Amino acid sequence: xxxxxxxxxxxxxxxxxxxxxxxxxxxxxxxxxxxxxxxxxxxxxxxxxxxxxxxxxxxxxxxxxxxxxxxxxxxxxxxxxxxxxxxxxxxxxxxxxxxxxxxxxxxxxxxxxxxxxxxxxxxxxxxxxxxxxxxxxxxxxxxxxxxxxxxxxxxxxxxxxxxxxxxxxxxxxxxxxxxxxxxxxxxxxxxxxxxxxxxxxxxxxxxxxxxxxxxxxxxxxxxxxxxxxxxxxxxxxxxxxxxxxxxxxxxxxxxxxxxxxxxxxxxxxxxxxxxxxxxxxxxxxxxxxxxxxxxx
Amino acid sequence: xxxxxxxxxxxxxxxxxxxxxxxxxxxxxxxxxxxxxxxxxxxxxxxxxxxxxxxxxxxxxxxxxxxxxxxxxxxxxxxxxxxxxxxxxxxxxxxxxxxxxxxxxxxxxxxxxxxxxxxxxxxxxxxxxxxxxxxxxxxxxxxxxxxxxxxxxxxxxxxxxxxxxxxxxxxxxxxxxxxxxxxxxxxxxxxxxxxxxxxxxxxxxxxxxxxxxxxxxxxxxxxxxxxxxxxxxxxxxxxxxxxxxxxxxxxxxxxxxxxxxxxxxxxxxxxxxxxxxxxxxxxxxxxxxxxxxxxxxxxxxxxxxxxxxxxxxxxxxxx
Numbered sequence: 001x002x003x004x005x006x007x008x009x010x011x012x013x014x015x016x017x018x019x020x021x022x023x024x025x026x027x028x029x030x031x032x033x034x035x036x037x038x039x040x041x042x043x044x045x046x047x048x049x050x051x052x053x054x055x056x057x058x059x060x061x062x063x064x065x066x067x068x069x070x071x072x073x074x075x076x077x078x079x080x081x082x083x084x085x086x087x088x089x090x091x092x093x094x095x096x097x098x099x100x101x102x103x104x105x106x107x108x109x110x111x112x113x114x115x116x117x118x119x120x121x122x123x124x125x126x127x128x129x130x131x132x133x134x135x136x137x138x139x140x141x142x143x144x145x146x147x148x149x150x151x152x153x154x155x156x157x158x159x160x161x162x163x164x165x166x167x168x169x170x171x172x173x174x175x176x177x178x179x180x181x182x183x184x185x186x187x188x189x190x191x192x193x194x195x196x197x198x199x200x201x202x203x204x205x206x207x208x209x210x211x212x213x214x215x216x217x218x219x220x221x222x223x224x225x226x227x228x229x230x231x232x233x234x235x236x237x238x239x240x241x242x243x244x245x246x247x248x249x250x251x252x253x254x255x256x257x258x259x260x261x262x263x264x265x266x267x268x269x270x271x272x273x274x275x276x277x278x279x280x281x282x283x284x285x286x287x288x289x290x291x292x293x294x295x296x
Numbered sequence: 297x298x299x300x301x302x303x304x305x306x307x308x309x310x311x312x313x314x315x316x317x318x319x320x321x322x323x324x325x326x327x328x329x330x331x332x333x334x335x336x337x338x339x340x341x342x343x344x345x346x347x348x349x350x351x352x353x354x355x356x357x358x359x360x361x362x363x364x365x366x367x368x369x370x371x372x373x374x375x376x377x378x379x380x381x382x383x384x385x386x387x388x389x390x391x392x393x394x395x396x397x398x399x400x401x402x403x404x405x406x407x408x409x410x411x412x413x414x415x416x417x418x419x420x421x422x423x424x425x426x427x428x429x430x431x432x433x434x435x436x437x438x439x440x441x442x443x444x445x446x447x448x449x450x451x452x453x454x455x456x457x458x459x460x461x462x463x464x465x466x467x468x469x470x471x472x473x474x475x476x477x478x479x480x481x482x483x484x485x486x487x488x489x490x491x492x493x494x495x496x497x498x499x500x501x502x503x504x505x506x507x508x509x510x511x512x513x514x515x516x517x518x519x520x521x522x523x524x525x526x527x528x529x530x531x532x533x534x535x536x537x538x539x540x541x542x543x544x545x546x547x548x549x550x551x552x553x554x555x556x557x558x559x560x561x562x563x564x565x566x567x568x569x570x571x572x573x574x575x576x577x578x579x580x581x582x583x584x585x586x587x588x589x590x591x592x593x594x595x596x597x598x599x600x601x602x603x604x605x606x607x608x609x610x611x612x613x614x615x
Contacts, residue, residue: 022517026411030422033408036485037426043451044440058465060454107333114330121320139548139570140587143352143580144345167337174334228433230549235575246435250553253439260443267436271428278431279424289497 048072048264055260071265082252086266088241089248094273096158096244097226100165104173104222105215107166112177113203117186142235149236160236161244165229169222176221176288180214181207217288220281224274245270346591352584366581373585382561382569390545390565392476397483397544402537404484405491410521412492413499423496430489438553441482445469445554469555472562479563482550487543491536498532499525542597566590 047055049067077083115123145164146155154160184207192202208215230246237243243251249266256262278285353373355366377383412423429437444451445468453465468478502525510520548567551557557564557572564572566586574583 023414026414029407030411033404033426033488034422037429037489040440040444040485041428043444047443056449058449058454059458060449060451107337110330111334114327118324118327118330120324120327121317139546139567139574140349140591141342141345142571143574143583143587144348147348148340148344163337163340167342170334170337224431228435230433230435231571246433249435249439260446260449263439264443267432267439271432271436274431274433275428278427282424282427286493286497289493 044264044268048261048268050261052259052261056258071259071261072269074262075265075269082262085240085248085252086269089243089245090269092158092242092248093227093245093270096161096165097223099158099162100169100226101219101222103162104166104169105219108170108173108177108218109208109211109215111170112174113181113207115174116178116181139231142231145232146235155236156239156242158242161226161229161233164232164236165222165226169218169225172221173218176217177211177214180211180288184210213284214288216281216284220277220285224278227274349584349587349591352581353588354585355581357580369581373581374589376582377585377589382564385561386564386566386569389476389561389563393480393483393547393551393565394541394544396477396480397487397547398537398540400480401484401487401540402491402533404488405493405536406495406533408488408492409495409499412496426492427489429486430493434486434547434549435553437482437486438550441485442469442554445478469563470559472559475555475559475563479551479554482554483544483547486550487540491540494532494536494539495529498529501532502528538597538600542594545594545597 046064048071049069050061050064051066051068051070054061054064054066074080074082075086078087114120141164149155149160154163188206188210189199189202192206193199197205228246229244230250233244233247234250237247240251249263249270252266253259253263352366354368354370356369356372357366408426412419443449445453447453447465447467447470450465450468452468453462456462457465466474469475506524506528507520510524515523546567547565548571551563551565551568552571555563557568567590570583570586570590573579573586
């Protein structure tokens with residue numbers, strides 16, 4: 001504290017310069033982080049509009065001499081086999097991710113509500129059990145789950161993926177949503193109950209609309225998680241027509257080891273849906289983190 | 297709420313004989329309905345696999361998952377692991393990978409959050425761009441960076457040659473010495489945005505009055521940060537670091553896609569090694585024993601995680 005008192009009477013100019021120093025440091029740092037983040041993505045885009053021949057040059061063409069959309073046309077053309085595969089993988093990913101998202105909202109909403117509102121025996125234990133799931137790596141569950149899926153006949157079906165993705169989205173989803181329910185005053189529900197609503201009606205009509213941002217955040221999180229998941233899809237699926245995008249792209253690349261423009265175009269198109277979804281809805285996500293995870 | 301309590305009171309009088317816990321559970325039976333779907337799914341996909349992994353770790357298993365032919369061998373799988381050279385190599389790699397990625401991601405993410413805290417033109421756009429790597433799939437990220445690191449046509453190698461810093465493009469991911477740091481750079485690229493979002497959320501909870509009061513008292517920027525902002529963010533920081541550490545400890549995709557653990561195990565971490573043992577060499581028993589060891593380590597980390605969260609709650613309750 002004494003050091004603060006000593007620095008106080010300094011003249012204005014030197015202090016302003018020091019503050020400016022921090023601010024300039026911050027700006028330089030942000031520029032550095034922007035380059036670190038953006039350059040790889042820019043290079044992906046630039047490579048994706050080169051021909052296969054132009055990509056394999058040394059020194060590289062920093063800017064493509066003859067930009068071409070050939071790679072994108074090839075991937076999106078339902079007439080040739082590459083395009084057929086890519087579109088099918090895309091559709092599979094969309095189906096699996098959407099199913100996971102819908103189911104995880106249906107399961108997480110009542111669970112989070114119960115954790116927030118009720119005091120039943122074992123409540124704390126259950127809540128931490130749900131959180132602890134976050135801690136365990138996919139690999140621990142891989143072998144037994146593979147055997148389990150084989151036993152109940154789900155290997156090589158999208159059902160095995162949906163069931164698995166559901167569990168790994170759930171812990172954070174429940175945690176995020178619980179934060180939202182904690183912040184909704186219980187008096188609102190009590191008022192509705194006095195007016196004759198059942199607990200379930202109060203939940204559907206009062207609590208659900210108020211927690212919509214949390215539900216949206218949960219949905220984004222589940223969707224992105226399922227869209228990007230690789231290890232279970234890689235292990236559970238072996239038939240070509242069922243692969244999801246990450247695994248499908250890996251298979252595509254192991255067959256065409258030098259088609260970097262094609263690979264970059266595929267990576268780009270795989271990223272577009274989740275990036276757009278996230279950018280449109282990111283404020284809900286940040287808000288949910290603020291309310292659920294941080295504020296508690 | 298009052299209606300519900302009234303009903304509970306009545307029910308308590310109806311069943312005087314049963315034990316308190318059972319009665320308590322019975323009274324709250326309707327509440328369990330809300331959690332039941334979550335619990336059932338968790339039991340199927342989590343509890344059963346954990347049990348099965350522990351069981352398998354004590355068995356010698358034939359390849360091809362004909363598990364009826366397994367035979368009990370006690371702790372042999374464990375001793376085999378702990379005496380193997382690969383185990384210590386992989387453990388060392390995992391340590392560097394986890395600590396390096398976690399620490400640098402957190403510092404970069406926190407610093408970015410601080411730099412973005414002050415409002416300026418284009419802040420929203422910048423923030424959105426910085427978050428993108430966290431959103432795109434790790435598979436796409438791995439391929440992008442694999443292409444950037446490419447030993448013949450990679451852009452980093454080309455820049456180094458153009459600037460005269462190297463005679464020929466270096467081998468980033470094909471040489472034992474550079475492979476792990478190169479992969480850590482990719483991992484940080486994908487992970488610092490998470491730390492950034494968490495810390496941005498945390499920064500919003502720091503009361504403005506306190507900062508202004510400190511400023512009036514003559515505290516400089518660093519002192520305001522160290523004595524006001526940072527103590528406020530201790531809980532968020534703990535949770536963020538633990539989540540990052542666990543995610544890094546568990547990461548698989550980046551090393552698996554970019555190098556497959558090579559060259560000569562230099563980029564194998566625990567998870568990729570377990571995967572290769574199980575699905576590559578079909579040594580299910582050994583892989584299960586590895587998983588159990590991993591599980592024990594994670595339980596220890598999990599203990600601190602729960603304590604960090606629990607401490608948070610307790611403080612809230614008293615305030």
